[in-house]
Amino acid sequence: SQSGCSLFPHSHYWIASKRIVTPQGIISGAVEIKGGSIVSIVKNKDWSGKFKQVVDYGNAVVMPGLIDVHAHLDDPGRAEWEGFPSGTKAAAAGGITTLIDMPLNNFPSTVSTETLKLKIEAAEKSIYVDVGFWGGLVPENAFNATALEALLDAGVHGLKSFMCPSGINDFPMTDARHIKAGLSVLAKYKRPLLVHSEIQSVVESHLETEDGGGDPRSYSTYLKTRPPSWEEAAVRELLTVTKDTRSGGPAEGAHLHVVHLSDASSSLDLIKEAKRRGDSITVETCPHYLAFSAEEIPDGDTRFKCAPPIRDAANKEKLWNALMEGDIDMLSSDHSPTVPELKLLNDGNFLKAWGGISSIQFVLPVTWSYGQKYGITLEQLVSWWSERPAKLAGQHSKGAIAIGNHADVVVWEPEVEFDLNEDHPMFVKNPSISAYIGKRLSGKVLATFVRGNLVYKERNHAFAACGSTILAT
Numbered sequence: 379s380q381s382g383c384s385l386f387p388h389s390h391y392w393i394a395s396k397r398i399v400t401p402q403g404i405i406s407g408a409v410e411i412k413g414g415s416i417v418s419i420v421k422n423k424d425w426s427g428k429f430k431q432v433v434d435y436g437n438a439v440v441m442p443g444l445i446d447v448h449a450h451l452d453d454p455g456r457a458e459w460e461g462f463p464s465g466t467k468a469a470a471a472g473g474i475t476t477l478i479d480m481p482l483n484n485f486p487s488t489v490s491t492e493t494l495k496l497k498i499e500a501a502e503k504s505i506y507v508d509v510g511f512w513g514g515l516v517p518e519n520a521f522n523a524t525a526l527e528a529l530l531d532a533g534v535h536g537l538k539s540f541m542c543p544s545g546i547n548d549f550p551m552t553d554a555r556h557i558k559a560g561l562s563v564l565a566k567y568k569r570p571l572l573v574h575s576e577i578q579s580v581v582e583s584h585l586e587t588e589d590g591g592g593d594p595r596s597y598s599t600y601l602k603t604r605p606p607s608w609e610e611a612a613v614r615e616l617l618t619v620t621k622d623t624r625s626g627g628p629a630e631g632a633h634l635h636v637v638h639l640s641d642a643s644s645s646l647d648l649i650k651e652a653k654r655r656g657d658s659i660t661v662e663t664c665p666h667y668l669a670f671s672a673e674e675i676p677d678g679d680t681r682f683k684c685a686p687p688i689r690d691a692a693n694k695e696k697l698w699n700a701l702m703e704g705d706i707d708m709l710s711s712d713h714s715p716t717v718p719e720l721k722l723l724n725d726g727n728f729l730k731a732w733g734g735i736s737s738i739q740f741v742l743p744v745t746w747s748y749g750q751k752y753g754i755t756l757e758q759l760v761s762w763w764s765e766r767p768a769k770l771a772g773q774h775s776k777g778a779i780a781i782g783n784h785a786d787v788v789v790w791e792p793e794v795e796f797d798l799n800e801d802h803p804m805f806v807k808n809p810s811i812s813a814y815i816g817k818r819l820s821g822k823v824l825a826t827f828v829r830g831n832l833v834y835k836e837r838n839h840a841f842a843a844c845g846s847t848i849l850a851t
């Protein structure tokens with residue numbers, strides 16, 4: 379390793395454990411790492427003592443690092459909200475080895491080759507894990523195929539758009555015409571379009587104003603302003619264009635990914651139907667929709683405000699079932715922090731507070747802890763958090779403990795519980811806004827390796843930020 383990139387100064391070594399999660403099942407043995415890649419996987423007893431450089435983790439779980447395809451690190455332009463250094467340190471501490479950064483909340487938004495260049499410059503030498511980028515699909519570039527092609531040629535892994543106001547002035551929303559045009563360009567590149575799928579309906583929109591619908595400190599007031607019908611309307615609209623992605627269709631090769639699904643009823647049924655008829659479509663949900671329910675959100679506790687909103691307990695139950703059944707394809711954090719002042723923690727006004735959950739460091743223990751009740755397995759975790767996200771982002775050398783892959787590894791102890799209180803090291807910039815503070819979780823991250831570099835170990839990060847920016851080619 380280059381100086382400071384790794385807390386374990388060897389480039390050829392073995393990670394041993396009794397629980398290594400591979401595509402062929404959970405094995406006891408060792409993963410051989412050389413030059414940042416996995417070069418062999420040794421099964422069973424015989425590794426011990428044979429090799430000089432062995433890190434033996436005993437019964438701890440060794441699995442591929444998590445790939446978070448949906449994170450807002452707000453850099454450049456709003457680094458006080460998060461920024462690449464703190465955001466990727468938190469990711470590393472949580473076992474995330476790759477994240478794909480969203481094109482908005484940073485300033486300027488990442489919607490052109492020039493603004494992508496600013497992103498890459500901000501990320502270089504300040505990231506502790508690998509970071510790729512989504513580009514923005516906005517009205518200004520949607521009908522300009524040359525501009526979109528330039529952005530895709532410059533290395534974004536796909537595009538992202540909103541069907542409702544994004545909350546960010548220089549990231550306006552798109553409609554089905556923009557999305558159709560975007561998909562036809564993406565088809566040539568075989569890269570996905572990610573869509574924030576809510577359409578604001580005229581009837582209910584007055585509730586979003588200050589004097590509408592009741593006490594702004596009450597969560598139910600906010601919940602009513604963004605009903606499931608907003609998600610349903612958006613998905614319905616999207617399916618009129620995803621039919622083009624079927625084999626033989628005009629946008630064959632393009633793919634549509636619905637981000638952060640909250641409505642587990644009609645919206646999900648529509649997506650399932652589209653999959654059945656052969657549309658190229660996937661859907662993610664986020665840990666906060668699986669951990670929390672509307673009933674338990676205290677008045678004024680705006681840490682829980684996000685869009686689409688966290689719905690009732692029955693909906694949460696349905697989301698878990700859909701995940702277990704495979705109808706929801708993967709998970710992402712939608713880490714969308716801000717400064718405490720904009721969360722209005724004192725005021726508690728749900729209608730005016732910034733919408734977004736701060737979570738990037740805790741998605742692994744949160745998924746595991748809240749999934750216990752449903753009997754989730756380590757293999758499912760890997761599928762939701764590594765394998766499928768890798769595929770969505772076109773990362774063929776990531777997402778599995780397999781020979782030839784990057785040595786992106788998390789080592790963790792699922793059985794170890796901890797309290798997420800002030801004593802717990804939090805690496806995000808503004809820890810007070812996280813909805814997970816105060817929770818007891820199960821699943822302690824011991825070590826995180828990115829391309830063979832030990833970037834995190836027991837509250838410590840590698841001295842130097844040696845993560846790579848990853849550009850699509």
Ligand SMILES: NC(=O)N[C@H]1NC(=O)NC1=O
Nearest residue numbers: 544545684685714733734
């Ligand atoms: N702009 C932005 O990050 N919005 C995110 N926040 C949230 O709660 N949902 C989102 O889409």
Ligand SMILES: [Zn+2]
Nearest residue numbers: 574637638685
């Ligand atoms: Zn969104």
Ligand SMILES: [Zn+2]
Nearest residue numbers: 448480712714
């Ligand atoms: Zn988001």
